[in-house]
Amino acid sequence: MMTCPRIRLLTLICVAAAAACAQSPTGRIVGAANSFLSTLDAQQRQKATFAYNDEAQRKRWSNLPVRMVPRAGLSMGELSERQRSAAMALVAAALSKRGFEKVQQIMDGDQVLKENEKNNPMFGKDLFFLSILGTPSEKDPWMIQFGGHHLALNITIAGSAGILTPSLTAAQPAWYTLNGKTVRPLGQENDKAFALLNALDENQKKQAILNYKVADLVLGPRQDGKTIQPEGLKASALNDKQRAMLLDLISEWAGIVHESAAAARMAEIKAGIAETWFAWSGPTTAAPGKNGTAYYRVQGPALVIEYAPQPLGGDPSLHIHTIYRDPTNDYGRKPASK
Amino acid sequence: MRLVPIVLVATSSCWAHRLDEYLQATMFSVAQDRIEAQIRLTPGVAVFPFVMASIGEDRNAYAERVLRDLSLSVDGVRLRLALVSVKFPALEEMREGLGEIQIDFRASVPAGGSNRTLVFENHHQNAIAAYLVNSLVPRDPAIRLAAQRRNENQSTYRLDYTQEGARPMSGEAVLIAAAMVLVTARFTKTLLAADERR
Numbered sequence: 001m002m003t004c005p006r007i008r009l010l011t012l013i014c015v016a017a018a019a020a021c022a023q024s025p026t027g028r029i030v031g032a033a034n035s036f037l038s039t040l041d042a043q044q045r046q047k048a049t050f051a052y053n054d055e056a057q058r059k060r061w062s063n064l065p066v067r068m069v070p071r072a073g074l075s076m077g078e079l080s081e082r083q084r085s086a087a088m089a090l091v092a093a094a095l096s097k098r099g100f101e102k103v104q105q106i107m108d109g110d111q112v113l114k115e116n117e118k119n120n121p122m123f124g125k126d127l128f129f130l131s132i133l134g135t136p137s138e139k140d141p142w143m144i145q146f147g148g149h150h151l152a153l154n155i156t157i158a159g160s161a162g163i164l165t166p167s168l169t170a171a172q173p174a175w176y177t178l179n180g181k182t183v184r185p186l187g188q189e190n191d192k193a194f195a196l197l198n199a200l201d202e203n204q205k206k207q208a209i210l211n212y213k214v215a216d217l218v219l220g221p222r223q224d225g226k227t228i229q230p231e232g233l234k235a236s237a238l239n240d241k242q243r244a245m246l247l248d249l250i251s252e253w254a255g256i257v258h259e260s261a262a263a264a265r266m267a268e269i270k271a272g273i274a275e276t277w278f279a280w281s282g283p284t285t286a287a288p289g290k291n292g293t294a295y296y297r298v299q300g301p302a303l304v305i306e307y308a309p310q311p312l313g314g315d316p317s318l319h320i321h322t323i324y325r326d327p328t329n330d331y332g333r334k335p336a337s338k
Numbered sequence: 339m340r341l342v343p344i345v346l347v348a349t350s351s352c353w354a355h356r357l358d359e360y361l362q363a364t365m366f367s368v369a370q371d372r373i374e375a376q377i378r379l380t381p382g383v384a385v386f387p388f389v390m391a392s393i394g395e396d397r398n399a400y401a402e403r404v405l406r407d408l409s410l411s412v413d414g415v416r417l418r419l420a421l422v423s424v425k426f427p428a429l430e431e432m433r434e435g436l437g438e439i440q441i442d443f444r445a446s447v448p449a450g451g452s453n454r455t456l457v458f459e460n461h462h463q464n465a466i467a468a469y470l471v472n473s474l475v476p477r478d479p480a481i482r483l484a485a486q487r488r489n490e491n492q493s494t495y496r497l498d499y500t501q502e503g504a505r506p507m508s509g510e511a512v513l514i515a516a517a518m519v520l521v522t523a524r525f526t527k528t529l530l531a532a533d534e535r536r
Contacts, residue, residue, distance in 0.1 A: 068436050212488040215468035216361060226365070228472045229483045229497075312357050 025260045026138050026160055032093035033136035033144070036086040040074075044083075048074045052134030052142055058331055061145065061152035062221045063170050063321050065122045066129070073145065077126025087130045091146050094155050094162065099256030105185035106151050106169060112176045123149055141332060150321075152221070155257065156332025162261025163332035165325050166224060169253070172310075172319040174291045182289070186320050189307055190291040192249040197280055199242050200233070208233035210281040214295040217308045217323050227327045230299040232279025243273055250298060253305055253324035269303055276300035282309075291317045302328045357435065358384040360463050363470040366456070368481055370501055373410065373417070373456065374444045383435040385466045390432070392463070397426050401441045407462035410445055413454055417445035456497040464493060471495040 023031065037045060050057045050072075062069035076084050092100045107125045114123035127148045134142030141158035150170035156163040171185040184190070200208060210231060219226055235243055250269055255262045269276070282294030291309070293316045298305040304325040309316035328334065361380040366373060381389035393400045401424040410417045422444055427437030460469055469492040473483055480502040487496040 064436060068431075068434060210488075212490050212492050213468075214492075215359065215470060216363070218363070218470060218472055227475045228365075229475055229486060231486060311359075 024138070024160065025162065025258050026157055029090070029093045029144075029157055029162075029258070030136040030138055032086075032090040033132060036083070036090045036130075037132070037136075039080075039083045039086045044074055044078075047072075048131055050131055050133045054133055057131065057133060057145070058143070058154070059222070059224070061147055061154065061168065063150055063152070063168055065149040066127045067122050071129040071131075071148065073129040073131030075127055075129050075148075077124075090130070090144065091153075094144055094157070094258055095153075096255055096257065096259050096262055099258075099262075102169065102185055102256060103146075103151065103153070105183050106171055107148075108178055108183065109171050109173060109176055109185055110149050112178070113172055116173075143331070153256075154331060158332050160260070161264065161332065162257045163326070163329060164254075164257040164261075164265075165332075166330045167253070167256070167324045168221065168322065169256070169324070170319075170321040174318045174320045175289075184289075184291065186291065186307075186322065189249070189252045189322060190286065190320075192245065192252065193280075193296050193307065194286060194292060196242065196245045196249055196278070197284060199245055204233055204237060204242075205284075207237070208278050208280050209284070210279055212281065214281040214297075214308065216310070217306045217321055218297075219304055219306060219325060220321070220323055224325075224330050225327055227304075228299075230277040230279075232277045232297070234274075235276040235278065235300075236274040246276065246278060246298070247273065250303070250305065253322070256324075269300060272301040272303070276303065286317070291320055293317050302326045357382045358466070359468040360385055360389055360466045361468045361470070362460060362462060364458070364460065364472075364495075366458070366471075366473040366497070368456065368473060368476050368483070368497075368499060369478060370447075370481065371449075372444055372446050373412070374422075375410075375442070377404065377408075377441045377443070377460075379404070379439040379441070379462075380437065381432060381435070382466075383433070386433055386435065388466070389463065390429075398424055400424075404441055404462050405443055407460065409457075409459040409461075411457045412447050413450050415448060417447065419443045419445050452500050452502065454499050454501060456495075456499065458495040458497075460493050467491075467493070469493050473497055 037048070040048060057072055060072055074087070076087065079087060091103065095103065107128055110123050110127075111125045114120050117123065128146065128151065129148060131145045132142065133145065134140070136142055139159060141156060143157070144153070144155040146153045147168070150172060152168040153164065154167055169186065174186060175182060175184045177183070197205070197208065218228060235246055238246065247266065247270060251262070251266060254265045254269060257265065277299045279297045279299075280294055281296070283292060284294065286292030293309045295306070295308045304327060305322065307320065307322045310319040310321055312319060359382050361382070362377060364375055364377045366375045398421070401421055405419045405421060408419060410419060420443060422442040425440040427439065431437035458471060460467070460471070471488065471492050473486065476483065482500050484498040484500060488494060
């Protein structure tokens with residue numbers, strides 16, 4: 001049976017969805033942000049809001065637990081049920097249905113980790129933070145940040161644009177059982193990449209597979225605005241079906257943001273697909289229904305995606321970090337500077 | 339809805355941080371007359387005591403030791419690495435496997451042709467190291483990076499690049515070249531004279 005918080009969250013999401021019929025996506029997100037802010041007292045509001053040009057807050061994100069890298073904003077654990085529902089409704093409004101589901105699965109995974117580790121206070125769903133930079137507006141740029149351990153969403157709203165870069169999604173455990181169902185928060189990211197690799201011919205594979213180990217993300221947290229020399233297989237050498245598979249893989253990140261922003265982003269990525277590279281390092285097989293242990297990178301003119309299993313004291317297939325960047329437009333700097 | 343406790347394959351794998359490796363990520367930035375680089379070093383929890391003992395009290399001296407374990411050459415000429423800056427994290431962060439030591443260094447590149455090859459080797463703490471090495475796309479449009487090659491653990495890196503409009507030689511190089519031309523001319527003249535005598 002569903003508990004009150006879940007029912008309230010669903011109700012709020014339904015209300016938001018109904019209102020959305022009459023609103024633009026940005027209008028819907030602004031409405032959800034104002035609804036959330038209206039539930040806060042003055043002290044909480046002060047804690048949750050930052051100036052749009054607050055660079056320190058903008059860059060205060062990490063893959064690490066919040067005890068190790070403290071976040072600012074309001075944590076879910078310090079909110080009432082009503083406030084928490086409003087907070088999650090804001091996150092849901094800014095994301096696609098699939099993106100919000102992924103975020104919930106990452107958060108559920110962190111709760112599983114907490115319970116598996118004898119209620120370790122370093123983990124859990126209470127330790128995800130929400131903050132707003134700037135004033136929610138349909139016209140002027142502002143930002144929503146939501147994240148904690150293994151999650152960092154930096155969503156810049158600038159008019160009709162919704163920019164999700166840089167963002168980090170990760171999972172530990174990368175598969176778990178919840179209410180009798182197996183959950184793999186980054187399962188599609190793994191499965192679609194393996195499908196693409198297996199669709200390559202031998203010559204393409206030779207180019208795509210790097211002959212060296214990649215131990216971690218190259219452009220993880222604190223590596224903003226950097227563009228490295230691409231490597232691997234250039235998508236200009238792919239056939240139409242393979243390119244479609246690559247775009248489908250990219251959509252696992254580009255499609256996290258709400259649908260109309262995701263469509264604009266995918267159009268941008270598609271326009272540069274011939275100049276996009278796919279590189280793979282590590283084993284080329286994985287157990288069915290599990291994530292593999294290989295690193296891969298997708299890099300285009302306005303895109304960097306890295307998928308890096310973490311050999312940090314356990315099975316790397318159970319602990320995955322990914323990063324999603326647009327070095328030309330991280331934090332939505334392009335529209336913000338217009 | 340309550341989360342159902344589960345048993346995972348690896349039950350004690352909650353490590354959120356590096357464990358038994360010393361991650362060393364180098365990033366190069368190539369310009370016409372110089373190479374700039376940053377190396378980010380993150381000791382894992384298990385190797386922290388060992389790494390800390392090797393760092394000692396003088397952190398600049400440690401950075402210099404790291405540089406001595408590196409080798410950088412362009413077109414076969416080994417370059418002198420100059421330390422630019424060193425940044426150390428709080429000890430506590432390093433103890434938890436989070437702290438990142440940042441060492442920035444640079445090297446002057448002698449003038450050369452349009453096709454150039456950079457070779458980098460990192461041997462620092464190679465028994466526990468996990469190496470990463472990459473190059474940034476150059477800001478200077480006259481420089482184009484071509485092939486990158488690495489060995490399996492990325493301790494060796496080779497980068498081929500081209501540069502348009504290679505720089506004119508320095509005054510010192512011009513003098514050396516002029517001297518070589520003179521010596522060659524004199525030598526040729528002597529040989530010709532000897533031929534004539536025969």
